[in-house]
Amino acid sequence: MYDYPAVNIRSPRWLVKPAAEGAAELAAETGLPPLLTHLLAQRGINTAEKARDFLVPKLATLGDPRLLPEMPAAVDRILRAVDEKQHVVLYGDYDVDGVTSMALLHLVLKAYGLDTKLFLPSRMEEGYGLSHDGLAKCFETHGRPDLLIALDCATTSLNEAAWLAEQGVDCVIVDHHELSPLGRPKCLALVNPKLTDDWHYFCTAGLVFKLAHALLKTRPAPNFDLKETLDLVALGTVADLVPLVSENRLLVRRGLEALAQTQRLGLRALKQLAGVDGLVQTHHVSFRLGPRLNAAGRLDTAATALELQLAGEMETAAELANLLEAHNKDRQNVEQAVHAEAEAMLATLGDLEQLSAIVLGSRNWHPGVIGIVASRISRLCHRPTILVSFDENGVGKGSGRSIPGFSLVEAIDICRDHLLGGGGHAMAAGISVQEAKIDSFREAFAAAARQALSDEAMTPLLELDVEVKLKDLTLSFLENYKLMEPFGQKNPEPLFFSRRVVPKLPGRSIKGKHLRLMLTQDGAGMDSVWFNAPIGKLPPAPWDVAMRLQRSFFRGQEQWQITLEGVRSSV
Numbered sequence: 110m111y112d113y114p115a116v117n118i119r120s121p122r123w124l125v126k127p128a129a130e131g132a133a134e135l136a137a138e139t140g141l142p143p144l145l146t147h148l149l150a151q152r153g154i155n156t157a158e159k160a161r162d163f164l165v166p167k168l169a170t171l172g173d174p175r176l177l178p179e180m181p182a183a184v185d186r187i188l189r190a191v192d193e194k195q196h197v198v199l200y201g202d203y204d205v206d207g208v209t210s211m212a213l214l215h216l217v218l219k220a221y222g223l224d225t226k227l228f229l230p231s232r233m234e235e236g237y238g239l240s241h242d243g244l245a246k247c248f249e250t251h252g253r254p255d256l257l258i259a260l261d262c263a264t265t266s267l268n269e270a271a272w273l274a275e276q277g278v279d280c281v282i283v284d285h286h287e288l289s290p291l292g293r294p295k296c297l298a299l300v301n302p303k304l305t306d307d308w309h310y311f312c313t314a315g316l317v318f319k320l321a322h323a324l325l326k327t328r329p330a331p332n333f334d335l336k337e338t339l340d341l342v343a344l345g346t347v348a349d350l351v352p353l354v355s356e357n358r359l360l361v362r363r364g365l366e367a368l369a370q371t372q373r374l375g376l377r378a379l380k381q382l383a384g385v386d387g388l389v390q391t392h393h394v395s396f397r398l399g400p401r402l403n404a405a406g407r408l409d410t411a412a413t414a415l416e417l418q419l420a421g422e423m424e425t426a427a428e429l430a431n432l433l434e435a436h437n438k439d440r441q442n443v444e445q446a447v448h449a450e451a452e453a454m455l456a457t458l459g460d461l462e463q464l465s466a467i468v469l470g471s472r473n474w475h476p477g478v479i480g481i482v483a484s485r486i487s488r489l490c491h492r493p494t495i496l497v498s499f500d501e502n503g504v505g506k507g508s509g510r511s512i513p514g515f516s517l518v519e520a521i522d523i524c525r526d527h528l529l530g531g532g533g534h535a536m537a538a539g540i541s542v543q544e545a546k547i548d549s550f551r552e553a554f555a556a557a558a559r560q561a562l563s564d565e566a567m568t569p570l571l572e573l574d575v576e577v578k579l580k581d582l583t584l585s586f587l588e589n590y591k592l593m594e595p596f597g598q599k600n601p602e603p604l605f606f607s608r609r610v611v612p613k614l615p616g617r618s619i620k621g622k623h624l625r626l627m628l629t630q631d632g633a634g635m636d637s638v639w640f641n642a643p644i645g646k647l648p649p650a651p652w653d654v655a656m657r658l659q660r661s662f663f664r665g666q667e668q669w670q671i672t673l674e675g676v677r678s679s680v
Contacts, residue, residue: 121569121675123655125576125606131155142586147575148593148603164592166359168336174319174326178305183281183298184323186256191221195255198226200239200247202261202313203406205399205414209345210260210283210313212418213338217321220333225258226251229411232477236506237539238262239269254278261313262286263294264301265532270294283316285309285351287518287532310352310599314345315360339364340371341418347391348399350537352599361595365389375417378430387662391595404437407477444478447471451482451496461490465567466558468551470497470505470544480508480537487512491569493520493558495540503544504529511536514566515558524553571655571675573606579633582658587669591660602657609651609679618644628654628671637671648678 129150136146138157149155154163162170175181190197199214201207211227218225228247230236235243239259247257256279263270264284271294273280280296288303300316302308311319321335343364346357353361369389371377376398380386383397405413413432420426454469455461467490479496487494487510495509495517511517517538521531527550531540542550596602607630616626624642627634637656655675661668 121571123571123573123606123653123675123677125573126151129155135160141589142583144575144577144581144586145589145593148590151574152600164589166362168359168363171322171356171359174323177300177308177316177319177323178302179298179300180320180323183283183300183320184327186279186281186297187218187258187320187324188221188328190256191218191223193255194223196226196252197223197256197258198228198247198251198254200228200230200243200257200259200262202237203229203232203411204261205348205402206312206314206345207261208402208406208411208415208418209341209348210317211415213314213317213321213341214258214260214283215419216338217324217330217333217335220330221324221328226254227415229406229415231410232406239266241269241272244269244272256281258283260284260317263296264299264303265289265294267291267294270296283313283320285312285316287534289532290522310354310357312346312349312351314342314349315351315357318342318360336363337367337372339366340368340373340376343368344376344394344398344402347394347595347597348403350598353391353595353597354599358595358600361391361597365391365394365595368394373418373420374423374426375420375429378420378423378426379417379433382430382434387665388660390660391597400440401433401437404440405433407440408436408443408475440478443475444481447474447478447496448482448485450474451486455486455490461492464490464492464555465562466551466555467492467494468497468507468547468554469495470499470507470547472499472501474498476506476508479506480510480539483508484510484537491567493517493554495554497540497542497547499544505540505542505544505547507531507540507542509533509538509540511538512562512566514563515561520554520557520561523557524550527553572604573655574603576606576608579607579610579628579630579635582635582669587658587660590658594660604674605656605658606653607656608653610654611651612647614647614650635669635671637673639673639676642673648676651679653677653679 129147132147132150135150135155136143139160149160154160199211201211215225215227228251230243235246239262257273259282261284263282264286267289270280274295281298282296283300285302293299302311325335339360343361346361379398379401383401385393385397402414405411413429417429420429450471451469467486476498479498483494483496491512493511493515495507497505497507499505509517516535518533518535521538521540527546529541533539610628610630613627616624619625622641624639624644626637628637654673656671656673659670659672
């Protein structure tokens, strides 16, 4: 939405991937277009069986959910709660993964006749996860439960889990975050794939789906169809940026189809406000639906996002969707202000190319948006980036984003002496730090980055999957190409490369910063859009272009266009 300055410190390298082995044989065996089999072979899909399973996956191939770590113990304890009509609280996280997980499990347990209580901590008051403040507020609100099920948090909450045990509260944790180096929490069951070498691609929404599947395999629930929850699974999975591989990809594919036809009144209202009509793809979740659901938890309470998913009346659904829309606009304004101040700080750091990492902090920043801004700056500068919001007492909450080749979790562990705490994933993590120690942390963090990252790794890379001619993008290829969806982490949208393309200029400006134009090459042409184009500073034609293919529907008709990711004058 906002026209942020481009502060990339280096021009990206263009690198075309080598030809994939087995592509020609796969095309001959399956009859698929050679261009498609080239893309499949690059992903290790080099047999007809693998191609069929990837392009036309089926829910019948889902694995036994009871094989997940400690799943049988979780199922047994939950079904005992059902049988004894026990007091059960679902305790979650305030992001999309957290609220969709809660909604899904609430609906499943409701089908068994169990009316669970729902608790979401406030980002500003109780903070993330299973904290003592959060538990105190939870017990104040709902009383002491017989069973507390923690969703999308609590794997590292060793003290809090021990306290629950002391209080006589049974605890089941369903989470996908990394384990604490101090061990596992004291709970009846920890359903976390990080306990094994398998299943690591799941977020909590996916794990709750597997938990629901395990419950239903053990004891069917009357008049409940688990497939009808796949829209929630897709929302949580895509928004949480977990790998779209194996079962995840299947669940998201079917989930996006379900989301397009969802009967959930709240999601229908939200889709309408977000301009999502008909076909639903991962980018709709990433850039339209997900941010609106997240906005409530970033600036206020995530309860609004949760209530929206469970809304039973259209009037209520519309009110909640409008409230999320307002929160999202507020979030955008706050984000813009934080981004502007962060970029002003960047301008004072001198030669950005000499930096191995970026750590910025301010008392003016809202902690709910620093992760988004850190992500933007990390992409623009191609450096690991952490932004920290300090409160009036000088205690800072930070959010970080990384680049390939650098693990934030490992770096946080190296820098732990400078921190109050921290953890997360390799590419996204959070920290807490005293304002007085931000400089020493910055130095230690930068040193860890210099040690881990080569000069090449700190240069942006346009990794091109395959060189094509525009005439190669036939209807037959495009019809098969869409079967590679959904695209996302570990199943990235292919990046095509084409030489000596001629743009039909001047094109049509969109909002003064994007450009729509026709590209031609050897008599073939295709519509394209160039987001954040350097209008008025276009390179001399003809162009070499790095591009993606985008599918949409307009007035019921499927349409394809090119989105330009990189443009340079042909050599």
